[in-house]
Amino acid sequence: MARTQDQRRAETRARLIDAAADLFARKGFHAVSAEAVADAADRTTGALYNHFGGKEGLLLALLEVWKDQTAAELLAGFEEITELDDRLAALFQALTRTDEDRGASWLLLELELWLHGARDPAIAEPLARRYADIRARLAGGLSDWAETAGVPLRRSPERTATAVLGVLIGCAVQHRLDPLAVEERAVVESLRDLLGLPWDGPDHPEPLELLDS
Amino acid sequence: MARTQDQRRAETRARLIDAAADLFARKGFHAVSAEAVADAADRTTGALYNHFGGKEGLLLALLEVWKDQTAAELLAGFEEITELDDRLAALFQALTRTDEDRGASWLLLELELWLHGARDPAIAEPLARRYADIRARLAGGLSDWAETAGVPLRRSPERTATAVLGVLIGCAVQHRLDPLAVEERAVVESLRDLLGLPWDGPDHPEPLELLDS
DNA sequence: GTCTATATAGTGATAGAC
DNA sequence: GTCTATCACTATATAGAC
Numbered sequence: 452m453a454r455t456q457d458q459r460r461a462e463t464r465a466r467l468i469d470a471a472a473d474l475f476a477r478k479g480f481h482a483v484s485a486e487a488v489a490d491a492a493d494r495t496t497g498a499l500y501n502h503f504g505g506k507e508g509l510l511l512a513l514l515e516v517w518k519d520q521t522a523a524e525l526l527a528g529f530e531e532i533t534e535l536d537d538r539l540a541a542l543f544q545a546l547t548r549t550d551e552d553r554g555a556s557w558l559l560l561e562l563e564l565w566l567h568g569a570r571d572p573a574i575a576e577p578l579a580r581r582y583a584d585i586r587a588r589l590a591g592g593l594s595d596w597a598e599t600a601g602v603p604l605r606r607s608p609e610r611t612a613t614a615v616l617g618v619l620i621g622c623a624v625q626h627r628l629d630p631l632a633v634e635e636r637a638v639v640e641s642l643r644d645l646l647g648l649p650w651d652g653p654d655h656p657e658p659l660e661l662l663d664s
Numbered sequence: 665m666a667r668t669q670d671q672r673r674a675e676t677r678a679r680l681i682d683a684a685a686d687l688f689a690r691k692g693f694h695a696v697s698a699e700a701v702a703d704a705a706d707r708t709t710g711a712l713y714n715h716f717g718g719k720e721g722l723l724l725a726l727l728e729v730w731k732d733q734t735a736a737e738l739l740a741g742f743e744e745i746t747e748l749d750d751r752l753a754a755l756f757q758a759l760t761r762t763d764e765d766r767g768a769s770w771l772l773l774e775l776e777l778w779l780h781g782a783r784d785p786a787i788a789e790p791l792a793r794r795y796a797d798i799r800a801r802l803a804g805g806l807s808d809w810a811e812t813a814g815v816p817l818r819r820s821p822e823r824t825a826t827a828v829l830g831v832l833i834g835c836a837v838q839h840r841l842d843p844l845a846v847e848e849r850a851v852v853e854s855l856r857d858l859l860g861l862p863w864d865g866p867d868h869p870e871p872l873e874l875l876d877s
Numbered sequence: 878g879t880c881t882a883t884a885t886a887g888t889g890a891t892a893g894a895c
Numbered sequence: 896g897t898c899t900a901t902c903a904c905t906a907t908a909t910a911g912a913c
Contacts, residue, residue, distance in 0.1 A: 624775075632795070641858055
C-alpha cells in the first residue's frame with residue numbers, strides 16, 4: 452500500500468487539524484499544548500511546526516476548514532427537509548448536538564473560535580466571512596421558502612436570517628447550561644414568529660391582537 | 665488616614681476581582697497569569713492566593729460578583745425606560761457596548777465565563793442560576809408590560825424571555841464580528857415579533873398574512 | 878506585643894521554539 | 896531532544912492594625 456509523499460502529508464495535516472478541533476473544543480486553545488495535539492494525531496510536534504508554523508497557525512488552518520465545512524453541514528438539513536418546523540428544529544439540533552464520538556460539541560468550538568476572533572483581527576476576518584456566508588445561504592433558503600409557501604417574510608431575507616441565526620445561537624448558549632430551561636418546541640415557535648407564521652401546535656393561544664405598545 | 669485590616673482586605677479583594685474581570689475578558693483566562701492579575705491590581709500573587717486560593721478560585725469569585733451585579737445592570741435599563749422600543753434597544757446596547765475605560769466588553773467576559781462553564785460543572789452551576797435569574801426577571805418585566813399594554817404574549821413569559829434573551833445574545837455575537845451586518849433596528853423589530861407586536865417604523869411592510877406553511 | 882494581611886523569593890513542572 | 900521562559904503555586908519574611 453504505497454502512498455505518495457503528498458498523500459502522507461495531506462493525511463498528517465488532516466489528522467492534526469482533526470485532533471486540534473477536538474481538543475480545542477473540549478479544553479480550550481490555551482489549555483492544550485502543541486505536544487498534546489501532536490500526540491492525539493499520532494504525530495510529533497515537529498510535524499505540527501512543519502505544517503502550521505505553530506499552535507496559532509494550526510488554529511487558523513482549523514478555522515479555514517471549519518469555515519468551509521460546517522456552514523454547509525449546518526444548512527444541509529435545513530435545505531433538504533420539507534416540513535418547515537422540522538427544518539427549524541434541525542437547525543437547533545445541529546447547534547445543540549454533542550458529538551458522541553469525541554466529547555466535543557459544535558457549539559463549544561464555535562464559541563471558542565468566536566472568542567479568539569473577538570480578540571484577534573486575523574481570526575475575526577475569516578470568521579466574519581463565515582457568518583456572512585451562513586446568513587446569505589440561510590437568507591436564500593428563507594426567501595425561497597417564503598415564495599413557495601406564499602407567506603411574505605416580515606422583513607428582508609438578510610435581516611430575517613440574522614434574527615433566525617441569533618435565536619439559534621442564543622438559545623443554544625442557554626440550552627448548554629440548562630437544557631430543561633430551553634425547550635426545542637419553544638425555539639421553533641419563536642423562529643416561526645420571526646417568519647410571520649402562527650403556530651400549529653395543540654395549545655394554540657388566543658389570537659394575536661395587532662396593537663401597538 | 666487609618667484603615668482597618670478588614671477594609672484593606674476588602675479593597676484588595678475588590679481590586680483583584682476587578683483586574684481579573686478586565687484581563688480575563690480582554691485576553692482570556694488561560695492567557696493571563698496570576699502574576700499579571702496581581703500586578704494589574706497593584707498587589708502580589710501572595711495576596712491573590714491568600715484570598716482566592718488560586719487562579720481558579722479567583723475566576724469563581726469573579727463569577728459570583730458578576731452573577732449578582734450584571735443581571736441587575738442588564739435589566740435596569742429595561743425596567744426603567746417606558747417606551748418599549750427603547751427598552752428593547754437598551755438591552756441590545758448593554759450587550760454590545762464596549763467598556764471605554766478598559767478595553768474589555770461585557771459580551772467577551774460573558775462568553776469567556778460561559779465557555780468555562782460548558783467545561784466545568786463547578787462554573788456551570790452558578791452560571792446557570794445566573795441565566796435563570798435573568799430570564800425570570802425578564803419574564804416578569806415582559807409579563808407586566810403585556811398586561812399594561814393590553815397585548816397578550818404569544819407564549820408563556822418564561823418562554824418569551826428565553827427567546828428574547830436568545831435573540832439578544834445571538835445577535836450580539838454576530839454584531840461583534842461584523843457590526844454593520846446586525847442593525848439595532850432589525851434586532852428590535854425581531855424582538856417585537858417575539859412579543860406579537862407590529863412595527864411602528866416608517867417602512868411598514870405589507871400586513872401580516874396568517875397562513876401556515 | 879501579637880496577629881495577620883500582604884510582600885518577597887523562590888520551587889518544580891511544563892510550555893513553545895528550533 | 897534541548898533550551899529558555901514562564902507558569903501555578905508555596906514557604907517564609909515583613910509590616911501595619913489592634
